[in-house]
Amino acid sequence: DTEVTQTPKHLVMGMTNKKSLKCEQHMGHRAMYWYKQKAKKPPELMFVYSYEKLSINESVPSRFSPECPNSSLLNLHLHALQPEDSALYLCASSQDGGQVGQPQHFGDGTRLSIL
Amino acid sequence: QKEVEQNSGPLSVPEGAIASLNCTYSDRGSQSFFWYRQYSGKSPELIMFIYSNGDKEDGRFTAQLNKASQYVSLLIRDSQPSDSATYLCAGRVYGQNFVFGPGTRLSVLP
Numbered sequence: 001d002t003e004v005t006q007t008p009k010h011l012v013m014g015m016t017n018k019k020s021l022k023c024e025q026h027m028g029h030r031a032m033y034w035y036k037q038k039a040k041k042p043p044e045l046m047f048v049y050s051y052e053k054l055s056i057n058e059s060v061p062s063r064f065s066p067e068c069p070n071s072s073l074l075n076l077h078l079h080a081l082q083p084e085d086s087a088l089y090l091c092a093s094s095q096d097g098g099q100v101g102q103p104q105h106f107g108d109g110t111r112l113s114i115l
Numbered sequence: 116q117k118e119v120e121q122n123s124g125p126l127s128v129p130e131g132a133i134a135s136l137n138c139t140y141s142d143r144g145s146q147s148f149f150w151y152r153q154y155s156g157k158s159p160e161l162i163m164f165i166y167s168n169g170d171k172e173d174g175r176f177t178a179q180l181n182k183a184s185q186y187v188s189l190l191i192r193d194s195q196p197s198d199s200a201t202y203l204c205a206g207r208v209y210g211q212n213f214v215f216g217p218g219t220r221l222s223v224l225p
């Protein structure tokens with residue numbers, strides 16, 4: 001069990017569907033992240049929210065749309081995805097309170113399959 | 116380009132031996148370093164982090180940091196088959212993104 005909760009754990013969707021991934025943390029962390037991870041590769045950063053503001057968008061396609069409703073919640077809205085978007089999507093959070101050495105904590109991930 | 120490098124492995128060690136995992140980084144501004152363990156199909160799990168030169172021990176795990184040589188290592192003593200996983204090294208400049216290495220696959224043979 002992790003302190004970062006992601007839902008759903010698995011998602012199968014068609015290329016024309018619209019769905020959302022959800023992430024929640026109650027550790028008081030002020031930075032939240034979305035990563036995409038393909039098999040046998042490291043996590044690849046997609047979005048970073050710091051103090052509920054999008055601070056970094058690593059040139060991710062517009063078919064992925066992040067949302068941070070409050071400091072505990074992070075959503076990733078999906079629309080018109082491609083088969084190559086099938087991957088493990090990881091949410092993480094970190095304290096970022098001005099101290100060196102604050103780690104990221106990952107959720108269990110959502111396994112996404114695009115048909 | 117900020118990079119973190121790791122030998123992809125697989126690194127095979129017999130049960131009970133010491134496994135030594137190494138990581139080098141290019142950005143001298145990196146201040147803190149993190150080791151994650153990831154089992155196949157699962158999410159990364161934090162094992163240790165270190166930000167001061169020297170050694171940091173936690174149970175069977177020891178992290179070592181040498182900022183002058185820009186390398187970080189993770190030693191696993193008394194390796195167990197359950198330690199078989201991919202180990203991700205990550206570095207971070209304060210206030211910036213975490214930069215992950217490609218991971219080293221460890222196999223502990225019974």
